[in-house]
Amino acid sequence: MNGRETAKIRLDGVGKRFRAKGDGETALSRVDLEIAAGELICLVGPSGCGKTTLINLLAGFERPSEGILEIDGRAVTGPDPDHIMIFQDYGLFPWKTVLNNVLFGLRARGVPKAEAREKALDALELVGLRVAADRHPHELSGGMKQRVAIARALAVEPSVLFMDEPFAALDAFTRIHLQDELLRIWKEKRTTIVFVTHDLDEAIYLGQRVVLMAPYPGRIQRILHIRLPEPRERTGEDFARIRRELFEEFHLVHKQAQDVSEYSI
Amino acid sequence: MPTLREIFLPLSGFLIFILAWHGVAALGLYSDYLFPPPLAVAQGIVELLRGGELWDYTRTSLLRFAAGYGAAVFVAVPLGLLLGRCTLLWHALDPLIQILRPVSPIAWFPLVSLWFGIGNLPAVVIIFIAAFYPVLLSTVAAVRNVSAVYLKVAANFGASRRDVLWNVIVPAAFPQIAVGLHIAIGAAWIFLVAGEMLGVRSGLGYLIIDSRNNLRTDLVMVGIVLIGLLGLVIDRLVSFGEKWVKRQWEMP
Numbered sequence: 128m129n130g131r132e133t134a135k136i137r138l139d140g141v142g143k144r145f146r147a148k149g150d151g152e153t154a155l156s157r158v159d160l161e162i163a164a165g166e167l168i169c170l171v172g173p174s175g176c177g178k179t180t181l182i183n184l185l186a187g188f189e190r191p192s193e194g195i196l197e198i199d200g201r202a203v204t205g206p207d208p209d210h211i212m213i214f215q216d217y218g219l220f221p222w223k224t225v226l227n228n229v230l231f232g233l234r235a236r237g238v239p240k241a242e243a244r245e246k247a248l249d250a251l252e253l254v255g256l257r258v259a260a261d262r263h264p265h266e267l268s269g270g271m272k273q274r275v276a277i278a279r280a281l282a283v284e285p286s287v288l289f290m291d292e293p294f295a296a297l298d299a300f301t302r303i304h305l306q307d308e309l310l311r312i313w314k315e316k317r318t319t320i321v322f323v324t325h326d327l328d329e330a331i332y333l334g335q336r337v338v339l340m341a342p343y344p345g346r347i348q349r350i351l352h353i354r355l356p357e358p359r360e361r362t363g364e365d366f367a368r369i370r371r372e373l374f375e376e377f378h379l380v381h382k383q384a385q386d387v388s389e390y391s392i
Numbered sequence: 393m394p395t396l397r398e399i400f401l402p403l404s405g406f407l408i409f410i411l412a413w414h415g416v417a418a419l420g421l422y423s424d425y426l427f428p429p430p431l432a433v434a435q436g437i438v439e440l441l442r443g444g445e446l447w448d449y450t451r452t453s454l455l456r457f458a459a460g461y462g463a464a465v466f467v468a469v470p471l472g473l474l475l476g477r478c479t480l481l482w483h484a485l486d487p488l489i490q491i492l493r494p495v496s497p498i499a500w501f502p503l504v505s506l507w508f509g510i511g512n513l514p515a516v517v518i519i520f521i522a523a524f525y526p527v528l529l530s531t532v533a534a535v536r537n538v539s540a541v542y543l544k545v546a547a548n549f550g551a552s553r554r555d556v557l558w559n560v561i562v563p564a565a566f567p568q569i570a571v572g573l574h575i576a577i578g579a580a581w582i583f584l585v586a587g588e589m590l591g592v593r594s595g596l597g598y599l600i601i602d603s604r605n606n607l608r609t610d611l612v613m614v615g616i617v618l619i620g621l622l623g624l625v626i627d628r629l630v631s632f633g634e635k636w637v638k639r640q641w642e643m644p
Contacts, residue, residue, distance in 0.1 A: 188544060208550040218541040222563040231559070232549040283549065 135164035135287070135319050136185065141194035143180050143345075153344035154180040158194070160338065160347065164286075165317040167310075169334030171324055171373075173381045177345020178323045179291060185321060186212040186289045198287065208236060210287040211280035215295050217272045219264040225251065225275050226260040232283040250282035251275075253312060270301035274308070281312070287319045294329070303361075306332055310358075327377060331369050332359055339373065341380040348380055428610040433617065436610040445599070450618065453584060453595040456512055457626075460519025460587070461580050465573065468527035472569075473561070475528075476535025489528070497521040497583050501590060510591035518587035523580035530572020534565035570634045577630050581623045585615075596622075 143155040155177040162168050170178040183189045184196060187206040196203050198210060206212075211232075219228050229250055233243035251257045254274040264272055273293055280288055294302040306329060313320055324330050330337045334353055341348040351373060355365055410430050417429035424432060440446035475482045497518045508514045538561055546560045588597025596615050603611035 186548065188547075206544070206548040206550070208548065210548075212544070212548055214541050214544070216541060218545040220542065220545075220560070220563070222566075231545075231551075235546070235549040235551040235555055 133163055134161040135166070135199065136160075136162040136321070137195070137197045139195040141181075141184065141191045141196050143177070143184060143189065144192045155184070155191075156344040156346050158345075158347055160350075162319060162321065164319055166335055167313055167320040167322065167333060168336045168338060169322045169324060169330035170338045170340060171327060171330040171377075172340030172345075172348070173325070173342060173377070175342035175345065176340035176380075177342070178325075178340050180345060181340075182212070182289050182291050182321060182323050186210060188212070208232070208283055209285050210289060211283065211285040212289040212291065213273070213276050213280055213293045215292045217264070217269075217276045219272055219275055219279075221264050224261050224263055225256065225267070228264070228275055229279045229282050232279055236283060246282050247278075250278040253281060253315075254278045254308065268301070269297050270305055273297065273305060277309075277312070281316065281318075285318065287321070290320065290322045292323055292325065295324070295326070302329070309333065327370060327373055328361065331355075331366060331373065332361060337373065339376060339380070341383065343383075349376060425607055425609050428613050432610040433613045436608075436614040437617075440599075440611070440614060446614075446618075449594055449596050449599050450622065453588065453597070454622070456515045456587070456595065457519055457581065457584050459512070460516040461523045461577065463516070464520045464523035464576065464580070465527055468524050469531050469569065472528045472531025473535055473557070473565075476532045476565070477557075477561070482532065482536075489525070493525045493529070498586050505591055512592065514590045515584070515587035515592055515595070515597070518583050518590070519580045522583040523576040526576040526579055527569075527572050530575070531565070531569050534568030534572070535561055537568060538564040566637070570637070574627075574630055574634070577626060578623070581619075581626065585619060 138160045141158045229247040337351045339349045585597040588595040600615040
């Protein structure tokens, strides 16, 4: 089903070097990946594996040093309102109310005022925060802020959501709640979602596929199809088996990374 | 006890200060013109009120101040927004500004009086110079400090350059710009007196110089007291203005 014709996102030999003193550091090396429309895919790996670099390339905030990077058959040349990024630190504007934050994207697109307001309120409804429309971000908890950021993204009806460790700063209960919320929204909207995390459980719980990445240089180590019955049971036997399998590989990758960094120091 | 702290303690501070001042004057160690007692200063205020100079001088000084400060804000804020956004331009101009900034506005006196003659303009220019750098530098710093994630979000949603400037950069930078505006008020007010010692025959600075020339040290004190009180009032007004704008910007 991930054939060349139907691929929403296609990476072919994508690499990224950052200019540093002497020879540039290779953040990402020869990444090949195809992501289908409507897929929820998780990128997971230890720090230095290039997962954040990869999502920044996908969202158009950085340009690849080599290779082909296409979404909908067009090369990614910059940020695009059809591909919205969700950040770990929310990126909400503190001087705007929740409603005006959500309106920002719609107004930037030139949606007429009345229509934009309706769409913004609908998006807030979807994340269960319509009642908080007139509050300011500083009055909200971290989990609520991230839901507002998700509402702001969904309001412009993007075909792709990039999520860069969006729940990493939240406490465990809020995180689990928001993971379920995200799955509910994804099933309703069928938006393509690329989700970066360093939490294996999160990746296995959310992803249809989990891309395990390895560092020095950043690369794809392994791609795992998660075929678990829905809704997934975090405490189920199969979940534990996949977790164990992935954890062993993750551990191996982590160990390699440490060895490399010790040698290079 | 807010009333104790906010009203009683400050008032007793003033009272003790005035009593001590009166006490030292009453010792008679110095003649009145060397050390004017508080009563003489109060009489001086009444004298100037009756003569109408008090209101005249105050109004003139405030107008000059408003003109110099207003012009500085009008030039420095847009320039700061530009320099904060254009890194290349900023790197070209930063060293020049760093050299000019520590020069006291008073050092410009000779040139200012040659270029702008006599009248209101030299005083306004001195106030302008005093207010200009704090406003400019805080605006540049504020714009450069705008969180990268805000700019990423704006770029991601395809916001226009105008939208980014007015709906992201200006409000995000505003709190720090406001700090600069506030500091500049203080800095510029300090140089009001200096500016009015130059080629004018009105205003609170002139009152001090003129009274010194006539050995009316009581009126010198009147000038000092008035400048201090007005400085306090202006500072409070700016604080209110700051809060008002923040509300308009829907900031906490």
